[in-house]
Amino acid sequence: MRAELHGDWHVHSTFSDDARSTLDEIVAAAHAAGVRELRCTEHVRHDTTWVPDFLAAVAALSVPPGLVVRTGVEAKLLDVTGALDVPLDLVVGPGGVDAVVVADHQVPTPEGPWSPRRTQEAMAAGLTADAVVGWVVEATIGAMRRLPGRAQLAHPFSILPKVGVDEAAIPDALLRRWAVEAAETGTLVEVNEKWACPRPRAVRAARDAGARVVASTDAHVAADVGRYDAVARILDEADR
Ligand SMILES: [Zn+2]
Ligand SMILES: [Zn+2]
Numbered sequence: 001m002r003a004e005l006h007g008d009w010h011v012h013s014t015f016s017d018d019a020r021s022t023l024d025e026i027v028a029a030a031h032a033a034g035v036r037e038l039r040c041t042e043h044v045r046h047d048t049t050w051v052p053d054f055l056a057a058v059a060a061l062s063v064p065p066g067l068v069v070r071t072g073v074e075a076k077l078l079d080v081t082g083a084l085d086v087p088l089d090l091v092v093g094p095g096g097v098d099a100v101v102v103a104d105h106q107v108p109t110p111e112g113p114w115s116p117r118r119t120q121e122a123m124a125a126g127l128t129a130d131a132v133v134g135w136v137v138e139a140t141i142g143a144m145r146r147l148p149g150r151a152q153l154a155h156p157f158s159i160l161p162k163v164g165v166d167e168a169a170i171p172d173a174l175l176r177r178w179a180v181e182a183a184e185t186g187t188l189v190e191v192n193e194k195w196a197c198p199r200p201r202a203v204r205a206a207r208d209a210g211a212r213v214v215a216s217t218d219a220h221v222a223a224d225v226g227r228y229d230a231v232a233r234i235l236d237e238a239d240r
Contacts, residue, residue: 033226082142
């Protein structure tokens, strides 16, 4: 098995509202699946208060030898500047989380986050796919710059198909700039099993620029931790 698949850099526990397994169950499942690097990642919003409890719970885990456990909080991009829906005072600085996992759950526009539906209505009224692509990429770059050495891109470009835009619509030069910014800011680029993205072309761009590419399941239940299908195919295709 290729080296990347021994990592699972984005897994949710019961600290996230929509996940079902405890941190202990996740660590046991990761170990059983041969995972060596695990990032326990939880959904947050700006008013989330339990981050210190989450960090304490991870610190108290009994971790089997050969497994490294890191922490992360997953926060959505809010606008084109890369502002994030995250309690920044709780997550950055000493004692904070190891990474902010930057998520395109909505379209980050100049006016704030738009749902896929609102975006598609705007597109029906004349908003171009190029503009949407530009917003998503610029917002992502802005977030990376805000968090040097602390950012990871969750399921990059997952929002595009939700608004009917193919990832292939990202121009080469813009994709290259995204990749170079990831490398220069020390941002990890996730290849995500749940959303089967980004595509091999973006993986190649990230690698060519020198950014680190990592695998994630985005598991919400322990049984899914460290189990890859789409990610393995995407990474293999990126090698060709
Ligand atoms: Zn997500
Ligand atoms: Zn997630």
